Amino acid sequence: MIAEEYVEAKTATDDRRPILQNMIDRACAPDHPYDAIVFYAFNRFFRNVAEMELTIRKLRKHGVEVVSVTQPTGDDPSQILVRQIIGAFDEHTSREIAAAVNAEKIDAFARLMKSKLDAGDTNTRKGYIRSIIDAVEVDDRVIRIIGGKDILQAAIAGKQTENGSVRGFVRKWRTRHDSNV
Structure with missing residues (x-):
């Protein structure tokens, strides 16, 4: 059963995300509302391996497991190592992308599209x-x-959605009913 759903509107590389903090605080509450927190992938949880591991330990102390749908791991030592390697790779990838993508490149891509x-x-x-x-x-x-x-x-x-990911269009209707014109 899904008790609650938390959706973060913006991406981030650390734990300075109010919705994430609310979820963690709620998970650690005395009434123990959750048995697990489920993410699509660990990089949706954190992109900093040290902060991810500290948060997972904190949640486990409160009886809450962190589960990745696409990167299942267990709690034996080798599986913990796999999770940490995944976290380190996600952190590295995030830094590489941040170094390669800037506002100028995003604007150039938007103009091209x-x-x-x-x-x-x-x-x-x-x-x-x-x-x-x-x-x-x-x-x-x-x-x-x-x-x-x-x-x-x-x-x-002809508007963008809240996250700005969809550009609108206006259909130009043909005067004839011939689609090949």
């Missing part, structure tokens, strides 16, 4: 549509476009 969506080839545009639409259902009377409501609304309105 905008130009590809505005004037790019058909495959680029189709790929974008596939990224925001889950399915299209066609029957005799209705065509249904299925996807996340917030993402589809933002795309139709």
Whole structure:
């Protein structure tokens, strides 16, 4: 049973995240509300191996296990070593990415993607549509476009979503019903 879900809106490399701290504080509360905290991967928990290990020890003292869905480990010495190696690799990767990516590169990428969506080839545009639409259902009377409501609304309105990951578009309708024009 899932007792609560905690979602961090921003990424971070340390424990200075209010939602993470609230979750840890709640997990260590005297009423022992959780048996485990489940993450997709350890790098979603921490990208600093020392802080990760200290936090895991703190949680275990309160009877709470930390579980990665994609990187299962146990509590025997060899499995602890595997978890620490994963943590060290995640920390190294995070530092490498931070050194390679800056605001200028992000802006250049955004300009490139905008130009590809505005004037790019058909495959680029189709790929974008596939990224925001889950399915299209066609029957005799209705065509249904299925996807996340917030993402589809933002795309139709030409706005970005809260996390800024989806660029909107405005469809240019053809005067003829010929899709090859």
